Amino acid sequence: MTDAVLGARRARLPPPPGHKFPLGKYRLLRERLVAEAVAAPDDIAASAPASWELLATVHASSYLERVRTGAMTDREVRVLGLPWSAALVERGRRSTQGTVEAARDALAGSGYGMNLGGGTHHAGRAAGRGYCLFNDLAVAVTELRRSAGFDGRVAVIDCDVHQGDGTAELFADDPSVFTLSIHGGANYPFRRAVSDLDVDLRDGVGDDEYLGVLSSSLDEVGGADLVFYLAAADPWEGDRLGRLALTKAGLAARDGVVLDRAAAWGAAVCVVLAGGYAPDVADTVDINLATARAVAERAAAQRSVRDPAARAE
Ligand SMILES: [Zn+2]
DSSP: OOSOSOOEEEOOOOOOOSOSSOTHHHHHHHHHHHHTTSSOGGGSEEOOOOOHHHHTTTSOHHHHHHHHHTOOOHHHHHHHTSOOOHHHHHHHHHHHHHHHHHHHHHHHSSSEEEESSOOOTTOOSSOOBTTBSSOHHHHHHHHHHHHSOOOSOEEEEEOSSSOOHHHHHHTTTOTTEEEEEEEETTSSOSSOOOOSEEEEEOTTOOHHHHHHHHHHHHHHHOOOSEEEEEOOSTTBTTOTTTOOOBOHHHHHHHHHHHHHHHHHHTOEEEEEOOOOOOSSHHHHHHHHHHHHHHHHHHHHHHHHHHHHHHHHO
């Protein structure tokens, strides 16, 4: 079969602007995806930048104008946590469009799409926060509704260790989107918006407790036609910003719990990476790679089930 195993999308990245943000993980992940035959090079499509017009369907035009022209205030840059540069803006736009395209892949193809980036869940309507310039999830939902005729129910399953405040803010008044955030209760952000379901975990929570809480939280979500899964690496025990104690095996089990549940719902799944701040970036890449492998296996299995029907037509 020559079909793409994984409809992975990647955002092109500029060199790091001398910051701790682990830009290197994106290139390393792409290389390992190919080296370990999780994806062929041709399966990984570069993302175009999201248009300003599309971004304006979610974000305040005054905020976008300051981002576009480099006129962000000192306070805005502090809250964002990254210095402004044209390259940063370009990366944010490409990362956002990657989620749009991965969600389209999920709805149109095997039921799965993955952005090797994205999950910028702290960005609100008029503010970038916590390394997140634009909210890719909100932009993707808007775009799918606007141009792809999608009118189904959406569930955001946010397993980043930091609460998804921007996503909660942007979907607060949208009853068709269920936002679940499962995160460290004592961790950033310290001023929060309210998700449909927020789960505050205490510091040091490990695999068993996490997986139990995740499973019962998914019971409360109930179902969806499209799932956005933020498969972050930062709940890992060695993460610098995480404060939880999940092992790599526990994180792989977490992926399985979410993907199994989405399959049981009959939902298409768009997977995004979100955070990961291991001291050695290779550990973050290990975790992301395991997620991508799980997604690729499920996408391939879905195709093998579907192919006989396709030939019969
Ligand atoms: Zn995070």
